[in-house]
Structure formats: structure tokens, C-alpha cells
Amino acid sequence: MDAPQLSTRASLALASLTSQLSHLESQQTALLTSMSLTAGSLSSLPNFTEVAPTMQQIPTYTAKLARLRRIMAQQQQEVENLKRRALEAGKRRREHTVKLREREKEEAERDRSVLRAKHVEEGRDTPQIDDNFGPSEIPSGDAGRATPSSVSSGRSGTPVQGAVKIVKKKKKARKAEIA
Numbered sequence: 001m002d003a004p005q006l007s008t009r010a011s012l013a014l015a016s017l018t019s020q021l022s023h024l025e026s027q028q029t030a031l032l033t034s035m036s037l038t039a040g041s042l043s044s045l046p047n048f049t050e051v052a053p054t055m056q057q058i059p060t061y062t063a064k065l066a067r068l069r070r071i072m073a074q075q076q077q078e079v080e081n082l083k084r085r086a087l088e089a090g091k092r093r094r095e096h097t098v099k100l101r102e103r104e105k106e107e108a109e110r111d112r113s114v115l116r117a118k119h120v121e122e123g124r125d126t127p128q129i130d131d132n133f134g135p136s137e138i139p140s141g142d143a144g145r146a147t148p149s150s151v152s153s154g155r156s157g158t159p160v161q162g163a164v165k166i167v168k169k170k171k172k173a174r175k176a177e178i179a
Contacts, residue, residue: 042048
């Protein structure tokens, strides 16, 4: 760019800024005049003395309102964090219950395989095992409890082969044969 073009652009920008500044000064003067007239007319009112202390409290109330808004925003953030944590805890709880169910299924399968192995070892046929109640050969009378007539006692209370013992774990009765 040439120096004359640059100087004309600068002079145009300076003239524009000068006109904007003079316009702002005139608006500011008009605003101050309006405020002083309004204050003068309000002070002449008979009830202005009752309203004046409240008017002086406006900046305090404005600051208090801003503080309350900040507190509400913080509380909203805390609520969102708590909701997120609750969702995560629920997810972990569901995962934990799934793991517990899988573990219970594995334990039940192990128990069934041990019973099958014992029956095969004793020379019996493999028993038919019901998923809920264990082998079908186990007496089902009186909820699977061994009765005195069905259990022969050995020396000094040692368990005898064929005796049935109920093992309760978390409200689910599991049956296991005592060796």
C-alpha cells in the first residue's frame, strides 16, 4: 500500500471513531440528566423516604442473588455427580449378582460332578440329576433330611456312606452326600 492510501484510510477510521465518541458522550449526558431529574422527582414524593432504604439494598440483593445462583449451580453439579455414581453403583451391583449366579451355577455343577463320580466309583449307574434338587436317588422325604431309620450309625458318630446332609447357603439348599 502507498503512504497516501494508508493515510486516507487512517483519517477515515479516525473520523468514524471521533463521531462515535461524540455520539456516546451526548447519550451519556442525556442519561445523566435523566437520572438526576428522576432522582429529584422521586425525592419530592411523600412515600420516597419509606422506599429509599429498600432502593439502597438493591446492590446487596443483587449480590445475594448471584451467590444463590452459584450455590444452585454447585448443587446441580453435585446432583449430577450423585446420579452418575448411583448409576455406576447399580451397574457394579448387577455385575456382581451376575457373577454370584455364575459362581452358584459352577458350584452346583461341581457338586453334581462329584456325586456322579462317587456313584460311578461305587459301581452304580450314573444317577439322573435334577438341576434343582440334586440326584434323584437321594431320598426326598422330609425335604431331603436324613431320618434315623435311613442312616446307620457308625462308631462314635462317624458318618456312614449313603447319609445325606443338607448344606444351606444363601437361602438355597444344596444336597451333598457324606463320604
